[in-house]
Amino acid sequence: MPLSANNPDRTSWLHVDKNSDFPIQNIPFGVFLTRDDIITIGTRIGDTAIDLGALHQLGYFDGIALTDDIFLQDSLNDFIADGRKTWRSVRNRIAEIFDAENPILKGNKKHKEIVLFRLDEIEMKLPVDVGDYTDFYSSIEHATNVGSMFRDPENALLPNWLYIPVGYHGRSSSIIPSGIPVHRPQGQTLPGDAKEPVFGPSKLVDFELEMAFITTDANDLGEPIPIEEAEEYIFGLVLLNDWSARDIQKWEYVPLGPFLAKNFASSISPWIITLDALEPYRVDGPKPKKKQLPYLQSKGPKSFDINLEVAIQPQGSKETTVSKSNFKYMYWNMAQQLAHHTVNGCPVNSGDMMGSGTISGPTEDSYGSMLELTWKGEKPLKMADGSERKFINDNDTVIMRGYCKKDGTRIGFGEVSTKLLPVFGKK
Amino acid sequence: MPLSANNPDRTSWLHVDKNSDFPIQNIPFGVFLTRDDIITIGTRIGDTAIDLGALHQLGYFDGIALTDDIFLQDSLNDFIADGRKTWRSVRNRIAEIFDAENPILKGNKKHKEIVLFRLDEIEMKLPVDVGDYTDFYSSIEHATNVGSMFRDPENALLPNWLYIPVGYHGRSSSIIPSGIPVHRPQGQTLPGDAKEPVFGPSKLVDFELEMAFITTDANDLGEPIPIEEAEEYIFGLVLLNDWSARDIQKWEYVPLGPFLAKNFASSISPWIITLDALEPYRVDGPKPKKKQLPYLQSKGPKSFDINLEVAIQPQGSKETTVSKSNFKYMYWNMAQQLAHHTVNGCPVNSGDMMGSGTISGPTEDSYGSMLELTWKGEKPLKMADGSERKFINDNDTVIMRGYCKKDGTRIGFGEVSTKLLPVFGKK
Numbered sequence: 001m002p003l004s005a006n007n008p009d010r011t012s013w014l015h016v017d018k019n020s021d022f023p024i025q026n027i028p029f030g031v032f033l034t035r036d037d038i039i040t041i042g043t044r045i046g047d048t049a050i051d052l053g054a055l056h057q058l059g060y061f062d063g064i065a066l067t068d069d070i071f072l073q074d075s076l077n078d079f080i081a082d083g084r085k086t087w088r089s090v091r092n093r094i095a096e097i098f099d100a101e102n103p104i105l106k107g108n109k110k111h112k113e114i115v116l117f118r119l120d121e122i123e124m125k126l127p128v129d130v131g132d133y134t135d136f137y138s139s140i141e142h143a144t145n146v147g148s149m150f151r152d153p154e155n156a157l158l159p160n161w162l163y164i165p166v167g168y169h170g171r172s173s174s175i176i177p178s179g180i181p182v183h184r185p186q187g188q189t190l191p192g193d194a195k196e197p198v199f200g201p202s203k204l205v206d207f208e209l210e211m212a213f214i215t216t217d218a219n220d221l222g223e224p225i226p227i228e229e230a231e232e233y234i235f236g237l238v239l240l241n242d243w244s245a246r247d248i249q250k251w252e253y254v255p256l257g258p259f260l261a262k263n264f265a266s267s268i269s270p271w272i273i274t275l276d277a278l279e280p281y282r283v284d285g286p287k288p289k290k291k292q293l294p295y296l297q298s299k300g301p302k303s304f305d306i307n308l309e310v311a312i313q314p315q316g317s318k319e320t321t322v323s324k325s326n327f328k329y330m331y332w333n334m335a336q337q338l339a340h341h342t343v344n345g346c347p348v349n350s351g352d353m354m355g356s357g358t359i360s361g362p363t364e365d366s367y368g369s370m371l372e373l374t375w376k377g378e379k380p381l382k383m384a385d386g387s388e389r390k391f392i393n394d395n396d397t398v399i400m401r402g403y404c405k406k407d408g409t410r411i412g413f414g415e416v417s418t419k420l421l422p423v424f425g426k427k
Numbered sequence: 428m429p430l431s432a433n434n435p436d437r438t439s440w441l442h443v444d445k446n447s448d449f450p451i452q453n454i455p456f457g458v459f460l461t462r463d464d465i466i467t468i469g470t471r472i473g474d475t476a477i478d479l480g481a482l483h484q485l486g487y488f489d490g491i492a493l494t495d496d497i498f499l500q501d502s503l504n505d506f507i508a509d510g511r512k513t514w515r516s517v518r519n520r521i522a523e524i525f526d527a528e529n530p531i532l533k534g535n536k537k538h539k540e541i542v543l544f545r546l547d548e549i550e551m552k553l554p555v556d557v558g559d560y561t562d563f564y565s566s567i568e569h570a571t572n573v574g575s576m577f578r579d580p581e582n583a584l585l586p587n588w589l590y591i592p593v594g595y596h597g598r599s600s601s602i603i604p605s606g607i608p609v610h611r612p613q614g615q616t617l618p619g620d621a622k623e624p625v626f627g628p629s630k631l632v633d634f635e636l637e638m639a640f641i642t643t644d645a646n647d648l649g650e651p652i653p654i655e656e657a658e659e660y661i662f663g664l665v666l667l668n669d670w671s672a673r674d675i676q677k678w679e680y681v682p683l684g685p686f687l688a689k690n691f692a693s694s695i696s697p698w699i700i701t702l703d704a705l706e707p708y709r710v711d712g713p714k715p716k717k718k719q720l721p722y723l724q725s726k727g728p729k730s731f732d733i734n735l736e737v738a739i740q741p742q743g744s745k746e747t748t749v750s751k752s753n754f755k756y757m758y759w760n761m762a763q764q765l766a767h768h769t770v771n772g773c774p775v776n777s778g779d780m781m782g783s784g785t786i787s788g789p790t791e792d793s794y795g796s797m798l799e800l801t802w803k804g805e806k807p808l809k810m811a812d813g814s815e816r817k818f819i820n821d822n823d824t825v826i827m828r829g830y831c832k833k834d835g836t837r838i839g840f841g842e843v844s845t846k847l848l849p850v851f852g853k854k
Contacts, residue, residue, distance in 0.1 A: 131558075131599060131600060132598055132599050132600050137683060158681050158682060159617075160615075160617075160624070160678055160679060160681065163615060163623070163624050164615060164624075164678075164679055166679070166682075166683055166686075167683065167686055168595070168596070168683035168684050168686055169595070169596035169597055169598055169686070169690070170596055171559055171596055171773060172558060172559050172599075173558060173559050173773065173774045173775065173776055173779070174648060174772075174773050174774055176648065180648075182648075182649070183648075183649040183772055185771035185772055186651070186770060186771060187770060187771050188587075188590060188591060188720065190586075190587075196590070196717075197587070197590050197591075197720070198720075199720045199721070199722060221601060221603065221607075221609075221610075221691075221692065222609070222610040222691075222848075222851045223851055224613070224851065245771070248771070251587055251591075252587060252591055252593070253682070253684075254585050254587065255585060255593075255680070255684070256564060256593055256594065256595035256684040256685065257595050257680075257682070257683040257684025257685075258683065258684075259593075259594055259595055259596070260767070260768075260770070260771040260773065263596070263771070263773045264648075264649075264771040264772045264773055265648065265772075290623075293615065293624070293625075293626045294626070295626060340687070341687070343613060343614060343687065344612035344613060344614050344672070344675070344687040344690070344691040345601075345610050345612055345613075345691045345692075345851055346598060346600065346601050346687065346690045346691055347600045347601055348600065349600055352600070421649075424649045424650055424651065424772055
């Protein structure tokens with residue numbers, strides 16, 4: 001099926017700002033509460049949110065095999081489970097409905113009143129009910145930085161890193177959409193040269209700049225997904241801030257990996273940008289430094305040129321950009337991650353989420369965490385208001401943004417913005 | 428509310444074998460397909476399965492606040508979310524309905540035909556839709572054995588172990604009920620002194636004898652559960668075989684913990700035995716070897732005396748019991764695990780599952796894995812058919828059983844039985 005929704009020459013009869021992340025070539029999918037407090041699946045063009053549940057009831061998707069209530073859901077899981085052919089049909093149809101040349105909905109005032117919302121009339125929810133959340137560790141710069149800081153700069157990468165897209169399981173229940181604040185976690189830490197741990201608020205709360213992909217039903221128990229097919233099971237991507245408490249992590253993580261240091265919150269951007277919309281921004285990934293086992297050998301451009309930024313906004317002050325990175329720096333790509341994840345027969349379902357791991361670039365201003373940007377706090381960052389940050393302070397808001405740009409078209413992710421509140425029960 | 432369902436003097440008008448795991452004092456909860464291919468929530472007395480959906484439709488739960496379809500579900504999640512008061516009311520009512528002295532259902536042939544099933548007429552399903560699966564590592568004997576084998580017998584426990592109920596996130600999607608076979612997983616391993624990894628079938632597939640508890644909705648994001656309240660949120664327990672591929676684990680697990688070595692399958696027994704039913708079997712746990720931080724200090728008997736056994740049945744042969752352990756050996760109890768899990772504000776929901784970690788006892792025949800029982804394969808175990816096992820062979824079935832016994836009453840878990848098939852696609 002052709003990706004006619006990607007036609008770069010198409011314009012919409014809805015207003016789209018020149019620098020909008022959401023031109024008619026994007027057509028993301030999300031879930032929102034409408035002004036009437038109804039939950040629905042929707043899309044967005046410019047600053048207009050579009051109720052796909054209402055559009056479907058009005059007959060605008062006639063001819064596409066969809067159940068009546070496919071968009072009247074509190075998650076995209078069922079729609080995603082319908083598969084790639086259906087996603088493409090729906091996305092192409094939306095592009096047609098809102099094409100500047102198409103008068104049907106444009107000329108129907110009554111329908112427009114039912115279907116269209118200003119952004120301030122809706123409340124974005126989590127787009128999917130995440131069944132399982134996996135987080136990879138696939139940036140060679142990030143793994144090298146962390147290895148240099150905590151182990152040995154000469155042998156920064158562990159022996160398995162160049163052979164395995166290292167990953168681990170995260171917690172689904174604490175995945176939250178942009179806008180939901182997070183409390184500073186408490187936990188056990190081992191201070192300095194103390195012999196016994198203490199309990200209290202984490203002193204080293206950090207963000208991790210990541211992207212995550214959302215899958216469809218991919219395989220049954222026992223059945224691996226070949227790398228050539230892996231991308232067929234990826235619906236789309238979101239921005240992910242994988243909140244981390246570095247001091248809790250340091251004390252708890254041996255031998256089974258990070259746990260409470262990570263599972264207090266993982267924030268995502270609410271609009272899923274489809275892999276189809278990102279098609280024009282494919283690029284080659286980094287060249288492998290070691291020969292990879294056949295099940296991980298991917299062919300063709302499997303990386304994506306997505307510009308990423310992180311800003312910190314202290315309470316009552318302007319934001320300061322602290323990092324500029326790019327998704328294309330990832331050493332292991334999504335197809336490799338998914339092939340690896342299932343090579344042992346682990347089942348992947350609709351609505352599962354897989355994080356990239358912290359995305360650090362090659363330069364010091366492209367690192368994806370405060371741990372790296374301030375090098376364990378040794379080099380604090382200056383904020384616009386004159387204050388300094390080693391890690392994240394109470395009442396700071398961390399904002400991540402991402403966008404692709406090429407030949408005059410921009411496809412963006414909007415943002416994931418999360419305020420860090422003081423410890424639960426404290427002011 | 429009194430636990431009248433635990434009355435040890437009660438007998439049922441349904442036949443119960445003397446050594447049954449399921450006397451009228453048990454009343455577990457599960458999900459099954461009936462002979463009419465309808466999925467329902469049920470319980471079991473002796474070898475009779477009872478359709479709670481049908482019982483409810485016939486009015487047997489009148490007076491208890493339950494929605495009409497609460498038992499006509501494919502998981503117990505909603506019923507568990509109704510909370511402890513509801514579980515107790517339902518369990519007490521079931522005890523009354525099947526009490527030997529109660530003629531109402533006993534004398535209604537038509538109702539009995541609708542409600543009662545022989546075990547060979549039903550197919551047990553997963554009892555819950557597991558949102559998040561956490562696995563702890565709470566047996567001091569197991570952690571000491573593993574530490575001795577792979578690190579240093581003099582410092583077998585890592586520094587954090589006596590302070591933290593160490594845990595990590597598992598994979599929900601590969602949790603399967605008893606009876607579903609598992610393929611030997613493939614993956615990367617680093618053989619002997621090789622410099623580069625190879626790909627192929629795991630050579631060291633192992634079981635892990637565990638128990639797991641199932642929770643109800645416990646807390647919102649940010650809000651810790653105090654240890655005194657923790658047990659209020661535990662619905663019940665199941666047997667868990669946390670399948671492990673030791674050679675894959677060894678190569679992949681640094682620095683983020685086990686991943687593909689574990690997520691190919693975790694098998695559970697299909698009947699959830701309520702914490703209420705286990706009440707008579709409470710015992711004190713091991714005395715802490717180090718002072719625990721206040722949020723982990725539990726009072727009163729929080730351990731349970733549950734006898735556990737593991738047997739291996741080679742294809743076409745008799746089974747051989749290879750381990751006899753007990754849940755009471757756990758160093759960290761469930762209340763401590765749940766308090767720790769949420770102390771950072773991580774939300775716990777209805778249907779979440781938390782594994783104990785491998786349950787090893789103090790003697791060599793009470794270890795909970797082949798890794799320990801054969802000491803890395805150095806001391807193979809003899810099977811009844813004369814063959815030997817270092818780890819699990821293709822077409823072996825691993826069977827775990829558990830039961831409590833006291834003052835003439837026995838409450839059991841039935842079994843979790845899983846056959847290990849050859850690698851996917853091979854015969």
